[in-house]
Amino acid sequence: MSEALRQNKYLQFALLLVVFVLLCMLITPTESNWFWRLPPLIQQLPFIINDSVDYLMFEWWPIEVYDPEIEDYEEKPLVREITRSTSGLILFMIEFVREILLGGVKTIVTFMGWDWATENKWARWPALPWTVVAGGAAILGYALGGWRLSLFVGATFVYIAVFGQWEPSMETLSFVLVAAPAAVLLGLLFGVWAFRNRTVEAILNPILNIMQIVPHFSYLIPVMVFFGIGDHAGAIATIIFATPPMVRLTLLGLKQVPPEVGEAGLMSGCNSWQLLVRVLLPTARRDILIGVNQVIMSCLAMVVIASLIGAKGLGNDLLIALNRLRIGLALEIGVCIVLIAIMLDRLSLAWANKQTDYFADLSFVQRNKYSLMFGGVFVAGIVLAWIGSFIFREGFNYLYLIPHNKGITTENFWQAGVDWIWDTFFYTLKGFNEWLIVEVLVPVKTAYLAMPVAATFVLAMGIGFIIGGIRSALIIGGLLLFIALTEWWDRALITAYLVTVSVVISTFLGVVVGTICAQHPVSSRFILTVCDTFQTFPSFIYLIPVMMLFGVTDTSVLIAIVIYATVPATRYTVEGLLSVPPSLHEAGSMSGVNRLQRWLFIELPMSFPHMALGVNQTVVFALSMVIIGAMIGTDDLGQLILGALSEKNGVGNGLTLGICVAFIGLAIDQVLRTWANQRKSQLGLA
Amino acid sequence: MVALGTGGYNQNNDMTAEAEITTAQQPVIRCESVYKIFGDNAESMLEEADGVVDADKFHQAGCIVGVNDASFEVHQGELLIIMGLSGSGKSTLLRCISRLTDATAGKIFIEGDDILQMNSKQLIELRRSKMGMVFQSFALLPHKTVLENIAFPLQVKGVSTRDSIQRAKEMVDLVSLSGRENYFPRQLSGGQQQRVGIARSLAIEPDIWFLDEPFSALDPLIRKEMQDEFLRLQDVLGKTILFVTHDFDEALRLADRIAIMKDGVIEQLDTPANIVLNPATEYVRKFTEEVPREKVLKIKSVMDPFDPAEDFSDFRVPQDAIIETVAESVLNAGKPVRVVDDAGEVVGALHASHIVHVLFGGHADHAAEKSS
């Protein structure tokens, strides 16, 4: 018996399940029963965090700083000085870009001081007319990528202007134009450092692993603590979120450069800087460009999240529009964000692939044609704006700046659509909604909440033990123990329930759709493109259409999570199935199996490990949607985090809550990744 | 066939002449007991071994022997071919001499300077002015066009864009790639890519030219064509060359001298003829067994002393010609022919019997004896 148990994992799982059910039935749900709920022993943790953060920020390591106001040295805490100067620098850069686009006075103030600026009212940086920005961007597109890019870029700006989103879009753009390059540079820096130094790589690797699982909103609280609130804080949170994949891909790309190419560089007489910048990095360009693309996408995915800690722009507007249920407006803003994302991605790609022509014997005009074109656009735009000031004598000069929400809008159309859907399908939707909530969601939620803590531990650690041995079991136990000792175990269970339900549905959908599409090369390529496109969209975009149908309910959140999280499940299924070596198909055909058998017994098992990684991604995606759900009113950890953001002393709570969410992700990751790696090496895929 | 032979002959001719003048001078490359051993504790193990390295013993200790006690010299304008099976340490030896890897022990002199003592600045200077290398996998920069790839060594040196591109254009013509200047490497065939690699390695006009199996990745036909091209270039340029290959035919076509390596050890370093005729070790003998002699031996090695009394045909052969290239003409001449040196002086006589001996080996002896 015990021998059989050791051999057979199914038997082990069955036994585990029996123990779990028994525990659930035997343990009585009373407050004082430790098997039911652990006492919140680390309830004090948030306060300790608050105090230590205070100490760190305001007392630890004082340094002498010269203060020009009082013309003397003053004692100031080191950490605060560092974070302050970082914030100042980033804020200055964002304001600088922003004022080039929108005009303003802050850059001048930075150099001349407030007094001077108030005295000299004329010293303002005027906004560029939107026509000049759009034209200039189109010229840039043409210079980098030809007519098609130019048209796309121009059209994007025209859309933004015409739909009255100019100001918030330029605010967002200035934010991204600082955050994205910073993340790319940091990523390159760390990637190169890890490439050069084994120790650094060994240290960075686990950190990167964790950072890629931790949902993006977890960074908000610490950033808010150290850097305060505002555009710079949003930018810093964004940079922290966007950098890890860039580091990863830089390192990966550099490692894949054939050694002979590096040697060729050395033999060409490169010094180590030239070797890096002119040989290794350009040769690793493919992966690095994927990294840049991911950075840009992450930046725009953070636009809404960052607005929670004070970043201005489209994200903020989108949040407001969603809160007021103005679906049409939300849609228009969403389109702006997506267009900006795609535009920046294409521009950076075109820039990286640009080619010089050494043959043409160019005249002055030809050599400077882009500058000249821009000069032309600049003058023409100003003239237009000037003419505009005569046409639009009263109200707004549409040829200069189109004020916020004063452009054309399709909102009424969408609202009518929403109304029509509501009128027509009211009972269907309501029925479905109620059915889902009453029959599915509430029972599952109740079941989760009815689990005694001891049973949960046995189940989770047992799974960890069966799959990854004692090490996995201990890791999972440790992660869960932390959550169980806070006072938010119940909330965490609700988060877990939302994530589980959506992951199960997403995985099912993803595997089905992926399998069907993987049957033919054309449909595989099609579905992979669709996945690419969907991954371009920031997560909250999915809320817009769903809220159109289901309003502010758990159903909306669930469906939004499911749509968002189905993308990685589908992608990994297709990739997994496609990676099954053709020789195996043939071997299968030779031994006379039919298509279904082949799928069941050959392809599916072979691609399971890869799919497991897809499920892992799905979990990460789902967890990162938790806060989005909270914005429209779920009652789990996300909602508390949202609350912590606006409390004065929310740091400790927020941080602890963030850690809880991250730990749920890490525990699931531990199981899935261990299993996938095991299977892979068993199947000889690794 | 004849045309090719002539090419080879000319080149050999020049080279020997030059080599003779410069032997008195210091060698361009000199290696003294060079060892390269991969592994963490390679250095301490080497010290203990006291110069006698047993590859198997080292392997058990977790070290891999790349180069084992290599000592030799290469002179100005000489083409030394390094031969051996895959994994015998050819590339490693080349990498030691170009200091792409640091030799574990030994001394390596380039024109009298010990490169192992050079700091990185001196090393970069040396590579920028004196060395060029061609790689088996071409190792072109994928993001640069043909022209930019070739101009690259000049640009890292600080030559202006205009001048470097100008020079690169000349190189493009030299390797017959005109019209493809703006192609990217991925748009070129293997042979064309290697032409770019060759042009790049020659852009700075190096004195020493390293080629690591430059033609091994190419189809046989293209390889032949590239070898011809290489001979043509060397004829013009007269560089000091270290050329790695595992193809004996290639070695014979190109070499002044050949070094045969096995497990990191240079088993024999000698002229092609000597390697074939007097193999130093059993390994070399086996290695050269199948090689057709007429492809290796020069007329010089089979000629007799000149005896004016004999009846000669009007046909004359140069003493450095490879037998294969002139065999047919000599056999058709019907009478012994005169052998001449570079200056046209008669230095010996060649009898058809010797050619037949070389061509058909020992078992033809009898017949050959009769006919003379």
Ligand SMILES: Nc1ncnc2c1ncn2[C@@H]1O[C@H](COP(=O)(O)OP(=O)(O)O)[C@@H](O)[C@H]1O
């Ligand atoms: N970087 C390295 N680390 C460890 N072993 C190496 C390394 N480079 C080469 N070797 C080993 O040194 C030996 C000689 O390799 P190499 O010089 O590349 O052979 P060849 O060029 O003659 O095919 C081989 O056994 C190879 O495995």
Ligand SMILES: [Mg+2]
């Ligand atoms: Mg090699």
